[in-house]
Amino acid sequence: MRQQLSALVCGLLFAMGLGVSGMTQPQKVIGFLDIFGAWDPSLLFVMVGGVLVYGLGYLWIKKVPKPLFAPQFLVPTSRHIDTRLLIGAALFGIGWGIAGFCPGPALASLVTLGRAPLIFGISMILTVLIFERIQNKKERVS
Amino acid sequence: METFISSYGNAFLGGLLIGLSALFLLVFNGRIMGISGILGGILNSNSRAEVWRYFFFAGMLLGGVVLQLTLPNAFENTLERSDFLLVIAGVLVGWGTRLGSGCTSGHGICGFSRLSPRSLLATGTFMLLGFATVWFFRTWGLT
Numbered sequence: 635m636r637q638q639l640s641a642l643v644c645g646l647l648f649a650m651g652l653g654v655s656g657m658t659q660p661q662k663v664i665g666f667l668d669i670f671g672a673w674d675p676s677l678l679f680v681m682v683g684g685v686l687v688y689g690l691g692y693l694w695i696k697k698v699p700k701p702l703f704a705p706q707f708l709v710p711t712s713r714h715i716d717t718r719l720l721i722g723a724a725l726f727g728i729g730w731g732i733a734g735f736c737p738g739p740a741l742a743s744l745v746t747l748g749r750a751p752l753i754f755g756i757s758m759i760l761t762v763l764i765f766e767r768i769q770n771k772k773e774r775v776s
Numbered sequence: 777m778e779t780f781i782s783s784y785g786n787a788f789l790g791g792l793l794i795g796l797s798a799l800f801l802l803v804f805n806g807r808i809m810g811i812s813g814i815l816g817g818i819l820n821s822n823s824r825a826e827v828w829r830y831f832f833f834a835g836m837l838l839g840g841v842v843l844q845l846t847l848p849n850a851f852e853n854t855l856e857r858s859d860f861l862l863v864i865a866g867v868l869v870g871w872g873t874r875l876g877s878g879c880t881s882g883h884g885i886c887g888f889s890r891l892s893p894r895s896l897l898a899t900g901t902f903m904l905l906g907f908a909t910v911w912f913f914r915t916w917g918l919t
Contacts, residue, residue: 636804637804637805637827637828638827638828638830638831639831640800640801640804640805640828641801641805641828641829641831641832641835642831642832642834642835642838643800643835644797644798644800644801644804644805644809644832644835645797645831645832645833645834645835645836645837645838645839646835646836646838646839646842647793647796647797647800647835647839648793648794648797648798648809648832648835648836648839648881649835649836649837649838649839649840649842649843650790650793650839650842650843651790651791651792651793651794651795651796651797652790652794652839653790653839653840653843653847653850653851654786654789654790654793654847654850655786655787655789655790655791655793655794656783656786656787656790657790658843658850658851659849659850659851659852659853660853660855660857661852661853661854661855662783664855664910667903667906667907667909667910668907668910668911668914669907669910669911670907670910670911671910671911671914674783676783676784676786676787677787678787679784679787679788679791680787680788680790680791680794681791681884681885681888682788682791683787683788683789683790683791683792683793683794683795684791684792684794684795684798684884684885684889685791685795685885685888685889686791686792686795687791687792687795687796687798687799688795688798688799688885688886688889689889689890691795691799691802691803692799692802692889692890695799695802695803698803700806701802701803701804701805701806702803702804703804703805704804704805704806704807705806706806707802707806708806708807708808709802709806709808709890710808710877710887710892710894712894713892713893713894714894715893715894715897718875718876718877719876719877719894719897719898720876720897720898720901721872721875721876722871722872722873722874722875722876722877722898723872723876723883723897723898723899723901723902723905724872724876724901724902724905725868725869725871725872725875725876726868726869726872726873726876726879726902726905727872727901727902727903727904727905727906727908727909728868728872728905728906728909729864729865729866729867729868729869729870729872730865730869730880730902730905730906730909731905731906731907731908731909731910731912731913732857732861732864732865732868732909732913733855733857733861733862733865733866733869734855735865735866735869736811736869736873736879736880736881737811737812737815737869737870737873737879737880737881738811738836738879738880738881740866740869741811741815741833741836741837742836742837742839742840742843743840743851743853744837744840745837745840745841745844746840746844746851748851748853749859750853750855750857750862751851751853753859753862753863753866754862754863754865754866754869755866756866757862757863757864757865757866757867757870758866758867758869758870759815759819759870760866760870761866761867761869761870761871762812762815762816762819762870762871762873762874763819765816765870765871765874765875766816766819766820766821766874769820769874770820770821770822773822
């Protein structure tokens with residue numbers, strides 16, 4: 635139960651951070667990505683703030699044997715670069731540049747019941763659902 | 777000028793909150809805060825046991841409601857995009873983040889901070905393609 639509660643608080647804090655930062659405003663995101671035009675670099679500081687806290691925190695966590703509410707840390711360790719990673723990131727970048735939504739802000743914006751977040755969000759959720767189905771089928775075959 | 781400074785300050789403050797939420801999830805649950813991964817886990821019938829993901833998602837929605845009540849312009853959206861483009865973008869973001877195992881949170885904040893080579897490369901790639909896409913859409917006047 636402690637794990638569920640901490641996840642709930644983290645989700646809440648994360649959405650607050652997105653809203654305060656401006657990441658939930660697609661026109662701001664597009665302004666940030668418009669590096670060849672009227673560039674608005676402000677959202678760069680979202681990454682600066684996030685990486686500062688998480689980077690310093692991570693250095694400290696490395697010395698901690700296990701998380702407080704779970705038996706072990708589950709952190710990805712793969713260093714393998716493949717085309718899957720690059721093509722995936724490229725497709726994501728194109729979609730992000732078209733609509734100004736990445737997954738977090740899109741999901742948090744669903745509560746507004748606005749037209750754009752609903753259309754984008756439902757399309758994204760259905761796509762992920764199909765992706766997971768195909769993934770599971772592939773795993774069953776192999 | 778004032779909005780200029782506040783927009784930088786707000787971005788930084790929001791970034792600190794995002795970093796803090798990701799750090800808490802690691803300290804308490806030992807997990808990486810990647811939203812596309814959390815969404816994928818929720819929608820994958822093989823990972824129903826990971827109940828924390830549902831709670832994280834509920835927390836995000838709750839946060840959305842709190843934002844609506846306290847910061848009404850947090851969800852301001854003046855970007856003009858047709859329904860068709862929004863659908864296409866949703867497909868690209870959904871498929872791309874699952875194929876590439878991460879998005880702005882998992883690769884851009886968590887992996888980037890840990891200096892994971894995969895995340896550094898993924899972040900560089902989606903940023904570059906984001907720049908190119910916005911340039912393309914503005915140049916051709918596409919909405």
